[in-house]
Amino acid sequence: MxxxxxxxxxxxxxxxxxxxxxxxxxxxxxxxxxxxxxxxxxATLTPAQPQQPDIVIVALNEDTLARFPYRSPVDRAFLADLLRNLQAKGAKAVLLDVLLDQPTEAVKDAALAAALRELTIPLVVSHGSAAEGLTEAQVAYINDFVPPDRRGWANLVKDNLDGTVRWIFPGKPGADGQWQAGVVPALAAHLGLSPPKSLIPIAWRGRPDAATAPFRQFPAHAVSLLPPAWFKDKIVLVGADLSDRDRHVTPYRTAFAGNAGVLPGITIHAHALSQLLEQRTAPxxxxxxxxxxxxxxxxxxxxxxxxxxxxxxxxxxxxxxxxxxxxxxxxxxxxxxxxxxxxxxxxxxxxxxxxxxxxRGRQERDQKRFVQAAFAKYLSPVLLDDILKDPSKLSIDPKRRDMSYVFTDVAGFTTISEGMDATTLADVMNRYLDGMVKVVFAHGGTVDKFIGDAVFALFGAPRDMPDHAARAAACALELDRFAQSFLAAETAAGRPFGMTRIGVHSGPASVGNFGSEARFEYTALGDAVNTAARLEGLNKYFGTRVAMSGATAERCPDLPRRPIGRIVLKGKTEPIAVFQPLTDEEAASVFMQGYQRAYAALASGQTGAAALFEALAMQQPDDGPVALHRERLAKGGDSDLVIMSDK
Structure with a gap:
């Protein structure tokens, strides 16, 4: 060969x-x-195993907490009695998964502190630091309360991607730079085992059957009543089993609903400890x-x-x-x-x-890659992908469908461009249009065409897009942010540029390939398209940068906006509602709330509307819609109906 x-x-x-x-x-x-x-x-194929014979979980459950006057922190005297009781019943070792990071009742605190010092069996208590969210005071308290040789980090290692616990936490250096093990490795060391020094996957212990848990578990408040034989020579893990705290996603969530897959931290520690005790190898x-x-x-x-x-x-x-x-x-x-x-x-x-x-030279595939590379510069990724999947899209027969449209234009750019040489003009326009196109594509739109410095974008074609109005409105706001940023950068660099005005409208239009067999253009035609273009131009009259029709606004109920007026476009007889989309911060401002009240008064014909707009003008003299209605009211206007005399 x-x-x-x-x-x-x-x-x-x-x-x-x-x-x-x-x-x-x-x-x-x-x-x-x-x-x-x-x-x-x-979750589904872990082999069945007998119930773990050496580990017992003592759960602080709802019934346990109901016995105390307060749920948190857990009653310290109860914990002290519980630890002494477990030692008296012959427990081999204890892991206390309770964070003792703040004082409670002085007498009870002293009782638990004494128990922590005096217990003769191996004991590990959960420990934390500022890295785990504890305050400076909490860190100082827990360091003073829990003896150093009884400590173990309470951390559980969660996958950054999905938050699932899959590994045993080995430990980390403490504030003094000395290594401190996690609670499970620390207890393993007390038991004479070799604790892990790096992350290792958990080898989850299988159930004996569907009805039996891998570990025996008893409620903490019942320990004093239970036979000593149930705890003699057992490793006892004490921790919360509550529905509202210290529960963590495990692999079992993929197969079991509810809390069966979101386990208490103490149960996860039991799985990890059993793995170390039995020296089982993770998959x-x-x-x-x-x-x-x-x-x-x-x-x-x-x-x-x-x-x-x-x-x-x-x-x-x-x-x-x-x-x-x-x-x-x-x-x-x-x-x-x-x-x-x-x-x-x-x-x-x-x-x-x-x-x-x-x-092996599959020519058809090579040709397809060539077509894709050749046309990717001219068609939007959405349109190109649609054509490659279905060549019939190249049919010149148009279809009528409901869509949304975004028109943009740079104010006064024709005059500005006359003062630029060809190289500078090309550089400015290429950078501007490249940024605008990226925004359109990011929202799933199709750039229909460039008309000088103007951009016409479609949402809802060639693919169906149920949320085309919301996408178009969100795109318009992001286009406005980009255009304002671009204008600021050009101005700072000493290059003239104009403000970008944007119009957004939704409605039916004919879309498809219009032209001859030799040359055609994929575009949308119809009154709705013209309305979007005219809304862009109305920004100059309104003193705004983005104007959105009511047809688009009503399909975006959660989009903040303010009404500008009911506008009768030149050549039309019926008004359309026009809005200015807002950011959440703008909508929540005191000024904008005042505007909404003033506009409501104007729309309902209240005589106090003029005074409200006068007050708004004092706050923001440059606000376009306020100036528009203030002037109209001064000339005798008494409603929000605006009849345009030009385009």
Missing amino acids: PVRRLTTMLVILLLAGLAPVLLVRAAPFLQGIENWVADYRV NQGLALAVAAGLIAAGLGLILGLVEISLWLRALLGFGVVAGLWLLAGPAFAKGNLLLPQIGPSLSVLLGLWLTDIW
């Missing part, structure tokens, strides 16, 4: 095997899926296993790509291999203690198959 052929196959193998591993780890969405399927296997997982599985899967895809069969059959076999990998994952965990990755190897099979097809 030629060296070049072998080299190419090796490159495909490495690329298809390793790229998905890196992609899954870099993409939170994919890593989240990978975590979920692994957690589901842990094999990690980067090395992911790389090995990825390379094997990529090799299978490469072999399929080399087989001389039809493309459809090859693809079908490829998905069959992926299905086989998923079916293999269950027995590999249940029987072999392997948590095989599934998303990465699945992608490796398909990527290996796809890369091999490209290598």
Whole structure:
């Protein structure tokens, strides 16, 4: 076999095997899926085990707390009696998962402090620091209350992606720089075990059956009544089992609803401690296993790509291999203690198959990539993706659909541009339009066209978009923020630029490819489009930067806004409601609340409207809508109906 052929196959193998591993780890969405399927296997396929014989949980539950005059902090005298009682009943060691970070009743505090010092059996008490959210006073108190040799960090290690507990917390340096173990490793050390010094995955203990918990558990208030034999030579873990605190997401949440998957911290500590006691190995997982599985899967895809069969059959076999990998994952965990990755190897099979097809000269695919590269600069990603998925979209027959439209224009830019040389003009416009287009694309819109410095964007075509009005309104606000920032930067650099005005409207229009077979343009036509363009122009009259129609506003009930008026456009007989969209901060301002009252008075024909607008003008003389209505009222206007005499 030629060296070049072998080299190419090796490159495909490495690329298809390793790229998905890196992609899954870099993409939170994919890593989240990978975590979920692994957690589901842990929750449903962990082998059954007898109830743990050496660990007992003593739970501070609702019935326990109901016996005290206050729920928190837990009654210190009760805890002191509980610890002494457990020692008297022959407990081998105790973990107290209660944070003793503030004083309660002096006598009871003293009783518990004495118990902590005097207990002769191994005892570890939860400890915390400022890093865990404790105040300086709390840190000082807990350090004074809990003897150093009894402390263990109470931390649980949660996945930053989904908040699930999957690891045993080994410990960390304290304020003095000395290593302090977590509560479970600290207790393990007291028991003569070798505690972990780095993160290790939890090997969750299986249930004996669906009705029996992995660990025996008794309510704390019943301990004094229970036989000593139930605690003799047992490791007792004392902690909260409440519905409203100290519960944490575990892998069991993927398969069990409610609290069955969101476990108390003390139960999680019991799983971790049992793993150390029994020296059970956590399921094999990690980067090395992911790389090995990825390379094997990529090799299978490469072999399929080399087989001389039809493309459809090859693809079908490829998905069959992926299905086989998923079916293999269950027995590999249940029987072999392997948590095989599934998303990465699945992608490796398909990527290996796809890369091999490209290598073998699949001209159709090469042509498709060429088309995509050639047109990506001219069409929005949404439109291009729609055309690539369905070539019939290139039909010149238009369709009528409900959409939203955004028009923007830079005030006075024609005059400004006359004072620029061609190079400067191109640089300014390219940077401005590039930023505007990025905002439109970020909200799922399609840039229909540029008209000089103006931008026309569609929402709701070529794909259906039920929330097109909300997207258009949000886009308009972000376009305004970008345009204001751009204007400020250009002004600071000594380059003239104008304010950007924006119009937003929603309604039906015809959209499609208009033109001839030789040359056509994807665009929208109709009265709704014209209305959006005219709203942009009305900003000059209103003294605003963004004007939004009532047709758009009524579809965005949660969007803050203020009414400008009922406007009869030139050439029209019926008014349309026009609003200015606002940020949450603007809407909550005292001025804007005053404006809403003044406008309501104007709209209802109240005689006090003029005085209200006069007062607003004193607060913000430059506010456009206030100036508009103040002037109208001064000229005898008595409502919010505005009839435009020009466009």
